[in-house]
Amino acid sequence: MAGAYLIGIIVMIVSWIVSWRLKSKFNEYSQIGLANGLSGAEIAQKMLQENGIYDVRVLSVEGMLTDHYNPQDKTVNLSADVYYGRSVAAAAVAAHECGHAVQHATAYGPLQFRSAMVPFLTISSQWMQWVILGGILLINTTTIPLAIGVALFAVTTLFSFITLPVEFDASRRALAWVQNRGVVTQREYGYAKDALWWAAMTYVVAAVGSLATLLYYVSILMGASRRSD
Template sequence: MPGIWIIFIIFALLSAGVSWRLRSKFNEYSQIGLTNGLSGKEIAERMLHENNIYDVRVLSVEGMLTDHYNPQDKTVNLSADVYYGRSVAAAAVAAHECGHAVQHATAYGPLKFRSAMVPFLTVSSSYLQWIILIGILLINTTIIPLAIGVALFAVTTLFSFVTLPVEFDASRRALAWVQNRNIVNQREYGFAKDALWWAAMTYVVAALGSLATLLYYASLLMGGRRSD
């Protein structure tokens, strides 16, 4: 199927392009200092406290763009550039991750659903590619392994699409808060919004790429059924 390889190449290029653009934007906005001079850590703690969240810790972690919220131990984990940074990029990322903490505290539906899927996906991801490989090799004998693999991959794809409203909502909460609390001025707000938009696009491309892969495996499965 030469067509499917073209699709894979397109998504690989899109993913690489969006990731490059995100890093470029982060680097650009990391050079623009906040007028108020607050650090990412200070912004994160202020947003948490103003949302009546006092049981979430703000930590510094290694790496670039490794920022994330961990609902298991209730920690907002910020990369050093964000934790210590006093830039527009640091403000945007710190507020976004705190947006996830606010989602958790308010029992935001998509986040609860996404979190419930994590244990299953953690286990299944260890075997998924092997099951699909075995299913493809045995497709002329039996379609059962491939059918199981497609079902597992469908859950993975669902997870990537459930992630989209979670990420967009966290950015919406972050941008509303930094604007309403005058954390950023009008110019800085535009930069922060642009940075978070590119971050969201990485999830969009990943979800669409996962869907394209699922459709490919599903087409192999349907082809195997017809040959039985």
């Protein structure tokens, strides 16, 4: 138990550091203008078209670092700083989100699997914490509710790990395209790569955190099962 608590605290601290570092990097690279002067929206449109994708819309959405690709309605959603920005950060983020659109268009396996899990994950997330709470309250009577809750949580953990190859591959596609098409200079490429690396680390930390929490619940379940034997 104590070990699980310690791991949880460490993950929380690391998560905060990575999140802070990502925002710091984004702010830093947002101040570095692109030599070609293109905006994030223009780069997104260019990458989509050069990959033969004409049915995906590029939209501006509110918030900071709210950028995402929605496979349901085929939209690349860029925050205002990225959509209108003409910086290295805007180029990196816009190209990354279009990387997801390319994955969708080419039927990239991990993305398809991840998308197929979303409906179940949505339902699971609504009930998971309540089932786990109920399971803990009833643990001295029966371990079945807690076992169900742990199984539901395991699905969210699996989802977080499936997200990793999806995110890393989108960044790989983005960086290859901006470099091969001369969208960025060699110096700008290094900045873009650094920004996307820190963005990817947020997903790594989230996955590790989810795994640590899952193991904590598993340890409670196993302890209860041993006591009942």
